[in-house]
Amino acid sequence: MPNPPGLHFNAFVWPHGYHESAWRVVDDDPRSVLGLPYYADIARTAERGLMDAVFLADNLAIAEYRVQHLPQTQFDPISVLSALAGVTEHIGLIGTGSTTYSTPWDLARRFATLDHLSGGRAGWNIVTTITPLAAAAFGKQKHLAHADRYARAGEFVEAAISVWDSWDDDAVVGDRSRGVWADRSRVHTPRFHGKYHYLEGILPFPRSPQGRPVLVQAGQSPAGQALSARFAEMVFTGPATKKAAIDFRAALHARAAAGGRLPQHIPVLPALMVTLGSTETEARRQAQHLEDLASDEFRWQNALYTAGLDPDGYDPDAPLRAELWKDTEAPSSRAEQLYAAARRQRRAPLRQIARDITGGAGQLHFIGTPEQLADFVIDWQDDGAADGFTIMGSTLPNELTAFVGQVVPLLQKRGRYRRAYTGSTLRDHLSLPRPDRP
Numbered sequence: 001m002p003n004p005p006g007l008h009f010n011a012f013v014w015p016h017g018y019h020e021s022a023w024r025v026v027d028d029d030p031r032s033v034l035g036l037p038y039y040a041d042i043a044r045t046a047e048r049g050l051m052d053a054v055f056l057a058d059n060l061a062i063a064e065y066r067v068q069h070l071p072q073t074q075f076d077p078i079s080v081l082s083a084l085a086g087v088t089e090h091i092g093l094i095g096t097g098s099t100t101y102s103t104p105w106d107l108a109r110r111f112a113t114l115d116h117l118s119g120g121r122a123g124w125n126i127v128t129t130i131t132p133l134a135a136a137a138f139g140k141q142k143h144l145a146h147a148d149r150y151a152r153a154g155e156f157v158e159a160a161i162s163v164w165d166s167w168d169d170d171a172v173v174g175d176r177s178r179g180v181w182a183d184r185s186r187v188h189t190p191r192f193h194g195k196y197h198y199l200e201g202i203l204p205f206p207r208s209p210q211g212r213p214v215l216v217q218a219g220q221s222p223a224g225q226a227l228s229a230r231f232a233e234m235v236f237t238g239p240a241t242k243k244a245a246i247d248f249r250a251a252l253h254a255r256a257a258a259g260g261r262l263p264q265h266i267p268v269l270p271a272l273m274v275t276l277g278s279t280e281t282e283a284r285r286q287a288q289h290l291e292d293l294a295s296d297e298f299r300w301q302n303a304l305y306t307a308g309l310d311p312d313g314y315d316p317d318a319p320l321r322a323e324l325w326k327d328t329e330a331p332s333s334r335a336e337q338l339y340a341a342a343r344r345q346r347r348a349p350l351r352q353i354a355r356d357i358t359g360g361a362g363q364l365h366f367i368g369t370p371e372q373l374a375d376f377v378i379d380w381q382d383d384g385a386a387d388g389f390t391i392m393g394s395t396l397p398n399e400l401t402a403f404v405g406q407v408v409p410l411l412q413k414r415g416r417y418r419r420a421y422t423g424s425t426l427r428d429h430l431s432l433p434r435p436d437r438p
């Protein structure tokens, strides 16, 4: 039997860890997450573990209830990643960018800047932005509906690609004697006149080392899957079960193949929160400690917020209004999670329904020893559920340090994971081709 392809890991960076109680159990100063050393330490740890990338999410507006319950550090991801480019050498740098609240030329330029400064390590997590609060922050009266956001997203990515591809790879000649820095015949003004986006104008610097940053997509809805099948070169998912992960990955890969793409060029990395211990009992105790500190008040508000609803308009001690979940289609996959929980427990108050829902990016929480996690990862890969994982330490940097120090060596010993970086770009780590200009 041929060797299975190597696993891929992405480190999700979050203040003090992904569990909402993390900041209350770690020893670090609660304000340390506002300084570069916090991020630099995590990125270097992930790089020591030869991980493919670190990932910084972006939520463009935060509801005020959140500031009370957990650290708020939603910096501009590209600024943070640019700083991390200077303190790391190999690891990929993936950041979220919204197709609803930015413009293609500007965003293409910002990610291409990161790609240059990092020597080809940039990745763009394409999102359409769930929270309606972003609208007002960006000067809009109204948040667009799900279908409109995705229609704009597809065109946005095409437009961004036209900007990245506006220079030939060999356009810079640097001929001092003739006084020609770049050959003008090798730049091509994009003229993108779409339904939603209009742009003209070359990238204001040459094509970046990867040609185009790696395109990542995390939408789970049918529209999100369609966007992934078209463009994504890495997909984040948040499945609740292995079966759901297998079905999602198979459907995505079939759809991409039908469009002429190779499934191996679309690694799928489910989000996995991780709590490790030297024994399973110890890991369970730590996970329980985090849960014991979790706030009911935060959970119900967060369940609404991540579903795109305003918590201020709801009573936690009453059931969720039936007109929301009865016959209407949920506006997003997150909303569907909440509505499904409400359908399961029709009379239960919102407060109780919300206990069923993990408000964050993922729904999986691994609790156990490093050996058990290595077995889990290999089992999911062998069953076609994943090509690796987006690792979300329930506390940071602790869980990431344990993952790198204890799980990575086990996977290496079992021949499933690289022993060194073999290339210099994020595309190299992911075995993705460098796209030619059309």
Ligand SMILES: Cc1cc2nc3c(=O)[nH]c(=O)nc-3n(C[C@H](O)[C@H](O)[C@H](O)COP(=O)(O)O)c2cc1C
Residues within 6 Å of the ligand: 056, 057, 058, 059, 096, 125, 126, 127, 128, 129, 130, 217, 218, 219, 220, 221, 222, 223, 224, 225, 236, 237, 238, 271, 331, 332, 333, 334, 361, 362, 390
């Ligand atoms: C690992 C992971 C990371 C995500 N990161 C972001 C993010 O940074 N910003 C954001 O607005 N949505 C993020 N999402 C949410 C998705 O992009 C998407 O908006 C959400 O699933 C709702 O869209 P859908 O209805 O197509 O699924 C993330 C999801 C996952 C699984």
